[in-house]
Amino acid sequence: MSILLLLQTRDRVTAQEVARLLEVSVRTVYRDMESLSAAGIPVYGEPGHEGGYRLLGGFRTRLNGLTADEADSLFLTGLPGAAADLGLGAVVAATQLKVMSALPDELRDRAGRLAARFHLDSESWYSEHDSAPHLSAVANAVWHERRLHLRYLRWEQPQVVTRTLDPLGLVLKAGQWYLVAAVDGRVRTYRISRIIDLRVLDETACCPADFELTGYWREYLESFDRRRLRQAATLRMSPLVFDRMPEYFDPAVVQAARESAGAPDAHGWREITLPIESVDRAVPDVLRLGAGAEVLAPNELRERIAEHAGAMGRIYRA
Known part of the structure; x- marks a missing residue:
């Protein structure tokens, strides 16, 4: 199953790569590839320096009928609070049920025990919940790549400003939601609870070709400390x-x-x-x-x- 998932997520993979990722011998990979082929999985190998294993004709397995929304919500299955904030609580619950039902009995029991014994609470101690009534609309604009026009309350003067921006991503930091967006060619960060009102425009948002949300946020935090602690x-x-x-x-x-x-x-x-x-x-x-x-x-x-x-x-x- 692990090899099949690798083949489905990569165009081509070598026996050496599979062996390294799954921590088995190359001989074991060869044997398992033969077993997949014998089981009717259309996998074939290409020889040579640029060769490797691949699946024929875009072959895919379907995990117990996951919908597009459920597939999108997989990364939120461990964050029930965040999923609820985004209006995806019911979708995440349905996703978990389908994934659990697709697991073998032994793995289903292990996953159930894990869920019963570990809980993630992303909010910080001694702080009120960050009310963000516009979060759902912002998230919708992020998903569908639509520009936003908003009024925003900031710390500097003038405090109330109007911005038209291209949403690039959402970040949940210590229980508070932030929007990362491009404005006039610069990437900026906005605390969603400080949005006064907004309008989703019928215009496609533009994302810089080299933008990467995780890397940007890491650099933003570092620069924030430098600017704050002067x-x-x-x-x-x-x-x-x-x-x-x-x-x-x-x-x-x-x-x-x-x-x-x-x-x-x-x-x-x-x-x-x-x-x-x-x-x-x-x-x-x-x-x-x-x-x-x-x-x-x-x-x-x-x-x-x-x-x-x-x-x-x-x-x-x-």
């Missing part, structure tokens, strides 16, 4: 706070702080450089560290922390 603060940290930094800061901040850390002093305290967005945003973050950290620079941040600490001291002394 300032830095110098702190002294106790051993306990230094070890527990992942509980207080995101991975990019923790990595930069640890790379900058000096040697511990006689009491184990270290001097580190902490990337920050701004002094205002850094105040609550540093206050969470309590007496396990001391701000050395910038002076504005040190004074702000001192003011808050003094005010808290006066409250508790009273």
